[in-house]
Amino acid sequence: MFNQPLGYFISFRTYGTWLHGDERGSVDRRHNQFGTPLVSPSNARQGFESQSLRHEPVELTPDGRRVVLDSIREVAHHKAWTLHAADARTNHVHVVIAAPLFPERVMNILKTWATRRLREAGLARQDQRIWSRHGSTIYLFRPENMAEKIRYVNECQ
Structure with a gap:
């Protein structure tokens, strides 16, 4: 019940304003269960995510x-x-x-x-x-x- x-x-x-790869950690489709590790910090991933933005951050x-x-x-x-x-x-x-x-x-x-x-x-x-x-x-x-x-x-x- x-x-x-x-x-x-x-x-x-x-x-x-908070992209995957950020040093604060983030959640994506593979890292989204309670109590499991966050996405690891990665300058390369953060750079890729930044280049993928459709427009400037809000x-x-x-x-x-x-x-x-x-x-x-x-x-x-x-x-x-x-x-x-x-x-x-x-x-x-x-x-x-x-x-x-x-x-x-x-x-x-x-x-x-x-x-x-x-x-x-x-x-x-x-x-x-x-x-x-x-x-x-x-x-x-x-x-x-x-x-x-x-x-x-x-x-x-």
């Missing part, structure tokens, strides 16, 4: 960060989701949210609304990819885990 989580900790990056301006946060609040209100915390940085977004959908779907909806609002505000081109593929989705089952992630998003960014 599936226990309904209290919420999700969702993170996603802007396009081109960094959110202060106005862009505000638009992204406003869009997250808007979609959460529209869908009657409970938004516990959200923060948009120059190259990534963190959200703690409760919703009756799988977190991957929630993340895709958040990205879609944010992209639409960035384009409407003239902060992104119509042909510009804003977000990297997928992101991180963590199920939060315990109140202390929720509190930890909310504190992280609100105070540690």
Whole structure:
């Protein structure tokens, strides 16, 4: 039987700002299981990934960060989701949210609304990819885990 989580900790990056081969490590199709090693640092791989970008990496301006946060609040209100915390940085977004959908779907909806609002505000081109593929989705089952992630998003960014 599936226990309904209290919420999700969702993170996603802007396009081109954390490539495979980066010294911080990354996840790809072969390195994506919980508890398994990340993609190893590799200047050659990072260089290849950089050359493969369709356009320049995306960094959110202060106005862009505000638009992204406003869009997250808007979609959460529209869908009657409970938004516990959200923060948009120059190259990534963190959200703690409760919703009756799988977190991957929630993340895709958040990205879609944010992209639409960035384009409407003239902060992104119509042909510009804003977000990297997928992101991180963590199920939060315990109140202390929720509190930890909310504190992280609100105070540690």
